Amino acid sequence: MMEKMIFGRYVPADSVIHKMDPRSKLIIIFLFVCIVFIANNAITYGALVVYTFLMLGLSKVPMRFVFGGLKLVFILILFTFLLHIFLTKEGPVIFELGWFKVYEEGLRQGIFISLRFFLLILMTSILTLTTTPIAITDGLETLLGPLKKVKFPVHELALMMSIALRFIPTLMQETDKIMKAQTARGVDFTSGPVKDRVKAVIPLLIPLFVSSFKRAEELATAMEARGYRGGEGRTRYRQLSWGLTDTMMILLLAALTVLLIVFRT
């Protein structure tokens, strides 16, 4: 059931994007999220699409896998699109069927907003698909490093993130296991009336909670037993290294930004 999920999943491959420094990837994603909002016409959106697909191509993650995993997101995007079609009533009518009218502005907004949504999700998926959770948190910790000066708990935050990410697969496995065990005891998770299906969640959630709490406690004990004392004076095993590709990628994004500003209307 959750086999096709791609959120937070890392797909190992030998590609330019995989080899990039997590810091540069994080910076690029952050800037990309900002510049997406500059685009407001066909040319600028076109440029964004080309850029995103270029990145996806470079990442060497199979397209079929990415789009298969984003199926749920597509439903959400379709919903946004329809919302715009129905609710925006500006500009000339371009289509009419009885009481139902589609306005030009509605169609335009619908397409652009859904596209924006789609590109954002695709770019962030590329980040998580090509970067191990550990690398992401390492990158984030270094990037947020300056905030330590104002007593912001950067290390603790990064640790929390990496623990959370680390346990996603474990939790999924556990869910799968308990689901199977309860299915074998006659629970039906996939069919039947909604009321029954909601009730079926209880025998799944309680064991999950119990084991999560137990695991958290064990983890805390294990960390203390190995002398964990927080981030103070802690050295790193994995060193981050900024390469030529990283600089080039940032420059490419800068070029895209200039393009967007020039061509926006």
Add this chain to the structure above:
Amino acid sequence: MDISLKNVEYRYQVDTPFERLAIKDVSIDIPAGTFLAIIGHTGSGKSTVLQHLNALLKPTGGEVVLGDKVITADKKQKNLKEVRQRVGIVFQFPEHQLFEETVEKDICFGPMNFGVSEKEAKIRAREAIAHVGLSEEILEKSPFDLSGGQMRRVAIAGVLAMNPDVIVLDEPTAGLDPRGRKEIMDMFSDLHKQRKLSTILVTHSMEDASRYADKIVIMHSGQVYRTGTPLEIFSNPEELIKMGLDVPEVVKFQQKLERAFQRKFSKTCLTIEEITEEISSFLKRGDVQ
């Protein structure tokens, strides 16, 4: 209920970069009333085979016959509840599946899902709790207040209360102390004998396999490597050792004895009783100084 697997193949995560062949060309016949042990290394596909036995997994190739139901890759299956009631699975660390407020409610949960009345379920809970060697007082307690070993027994009772025709056990004694292991295995053996319950035991323990099973299947990298009675399987210990599998202590002992005295025993012994007899008859004949 007869179960049979015919050339079953299963792939995990088809159509993703993580696609992985777990088992292939697995054919196993399990007529009603058999005690079958499935042995193999971690990752040899034992657990995957096990999940086919009550249609938790659908084969991606071949077919699984469960009583009168045939399960294949492309057939949509409805109404698997009946199969699931007839084949009870005790998963590894079954204590993780407990969730109710009291032990009694938890044991009744399975039977009631299969349409048994509350009254009947409570009677079954009482029976089942006695079967697993716990006292009835425990029924009123919360399962989370019990010790690990007690939780395991309660979880097993929950499966037994479903009154299955076939019981599938995935390492039921993992993590228990030696006494607990023996008690639990003896209980399953008794059940098998009394109720003619087909029992399928997935295990690492060669001791358990040789002691309890009528038939052993050895899995190796997703395929059935060998099938036979314990005697057939363990009469050739060198081969098993070469594959990195263990053999029962008794068999190892016999091997060492035979090597030390340059003699061959008349048969392969699987239990301590058998080997004692062999040795004493040897001594009586005065063959060995």
